[in-house]
Amino acid sequence: MVGKGLYEPVRFNGFPEIKESLIAGYLPATFMLAPMAMALREQGVPIKIVYLGHRDGTALMVRKDSNIYTVGDLRGKRVAVPNRFANQYLLLRKALAQQGMTIDNVEMVEMPPPDMPAALYAKAVDGITSGEPFMAQTQLDGYGRVLYQAKDIWPGFISCVLVVSQKAIDEHPEWVQELVTGIARSGKWLEGGMDQRMAAAQAVATQYYNQDPRLLRFVLSTPPDRVTYSRLRLARHDFDEIAAMAFEAGVLKRRLAFEEYADPRFSETTADAAAYAWKGPLRPRG
Amino acid sequence: MGKLGRIVLGAVGITLALGFLHAWLNLGFDPVRALGFGKKGIAEETRFRVGFLPVT
Numbered sequence: 001m002v003g004k005g006l007y008e009p010v011r012f013n014g015f016p017e018i019k020e021s022l023i024a025g026y027l028p029a030t031f032m033l034a035p036m037a038m039a040l041r042e043q044g045v046p047i048k049i050v051y052l053g054h055r056d057g058t059a060l061m062v063r064k065d066s067n068i069y070t071v072g073d074l075r076g077k078r079v080a081v082p083n084r085f086a087n088q089y090l091l092l093r094k095a096l097a098q099q100g101m102t103i104d105n106v107e108m109v110e111m112p113p114p115d116m117p118a119a120l121y122a123k124a125v126d127g128i129t130s131g132e133p134f135m136a137q138t139q140l141d142g143y144g145r146v147l148y149q150a151k152d153i154w155p156g157f158i159s160c161v162l163v164v165s166q167k168a169i170d171e172h173p174e175w176v177q178e179l180v181t182g183i184a185r186s187g188k189w190l191e192g193g194m195d196q197r198m199a200a201a202q203a204v205a206t207q208y209y210n211q212d213p214r215l216l217r218f219v220l221s222t223p224p225d226r227v228t229y230s231r232l233r234l235a236r237h238d239f240d241e242i243a244a245m246a247f248e249a250g251v252l253k254r255r256l257a258f259e260e261y262a263d264p265r266f267s268e269t270t271a272d273a274a275a276y277a278w279k280g281p282l283r284p285r286g
Numbered sequence: 287m288g289k290l291g292r293i294v295l296g297a298v299g300i301t302l303a304l305g306f307l308h309a310w311l312n313l314g315f316d317p318v319r320a321l322g323f324g325k326k327g328i329a330e331e332t333r334f335r336v337g338f339l340p341v342t
Contacts, residue, residue, distance in 0.1 A: 006333065006334050007333075007334050007335075007336050008333045008334065008335045008336065009335075009336055009337075009338060010335050010336065010337045010338070011337075011338060011339075011340060012337055012338065012339050013339070014339070015339060018337045018339065021337060022337070026335065027335050027336070027337045028334055028335060029334065029335070029336045029337070030336060030337030030338065031336070031337065031338045031339065032337075113339070114340075131339075133340075160339075168334075172334070175334050179334070179336065208338075208340070209340040210340070211340065
């Protein structure tokens with residue numbers, strides 16, 4: 001299954017490398033942080049957001065033995081975020097604002113998500129926040145505790161979005177549509193029950209992420225709405241909120257219009273897409 | 287053709303063959319496709335790369 005067919009998944013270890021590969025034209029499409037995609041568009045990079053990757057799926061973790069029990073306890077603490085173009089940065093600002101605090105009340109550091117668990121374990125930082133499964137890893141390894149889940153602070157939280165180059169949209173809209181429809185059908189299949197989630201965790205962990213399947217099984221089940229794959233169509237009000245917060249945070253230099261960075265044509269047709277009819281576990285690469 | 291002519295022709299032929307071999311092995315040049323005998327790499331040209339980070 002992996003490496004066959006029209007689409008070739010290419011694994012990266014950091015968003016800066018993804019950004020450079022997109023700009024260079026190596027990647028016609030990629031999953032990317034939503035504010036980063038908006039910032040690239042603002043800088044004139046010819047790309048468009050065409051679909052969501054998922055919703056929720058982000059947490060802020062602290063050490064189990066720390067004395068941080070509320071967002072207010074983060075005052076003066078060191079918190080790691082993927083980078084300032086990450087929605088996790090905006091989420092942290094929102095969480096702090098709900099407690100009457102600002103980002104200046106914490107010491108923010110930028111760190112690649114794969115490095116975060118070790119940094120928390122070594123007490124190099126007091127809190128870490130990024131997309132899963134790195135947050136859950138600290139729980140499974142016994143030293144991390146959830147301070148908040150994204151859904152508690154920002155219901156329907158959007159982290160990664162599917163970004164496609166304008167060249168690909170212009171030259172091969174049918175490929176873009178097929179990709180978007182495929183993600184929509186996969187999402188509906190995943191939301192069909194826990195059996196599907198466990199099968200997906202096994203397949204994705206071994207074939208794509210190169211991680212322990214136990215970790216993804218935990219992420220997709222504890223709790224079941226930790227990561228959601230419904231409502232993936234582009235909704236203007238969601239992105240207006242992100243754009244406004246990114247502007248206030250200084251991530252964007254101006255308030256971008258939805259049409260400047262998003263192309264909702266492809267997601268509009270997915271409303272009636274049926275879930276895939278896969279039965280049983282996905283077969284590993286053979 | 288004299289003996290000298292055959293030697294020169296053979297030397298040119300060997301040089302060309304070694305040049306193509308070097309280009310093929312080291313420079314990404316496919317002499318078969320360049321001469322119009324090979325099919326285009328359809329799979330290679332139609333792959334649509336999709337980048338991702340192992341995070342949700």
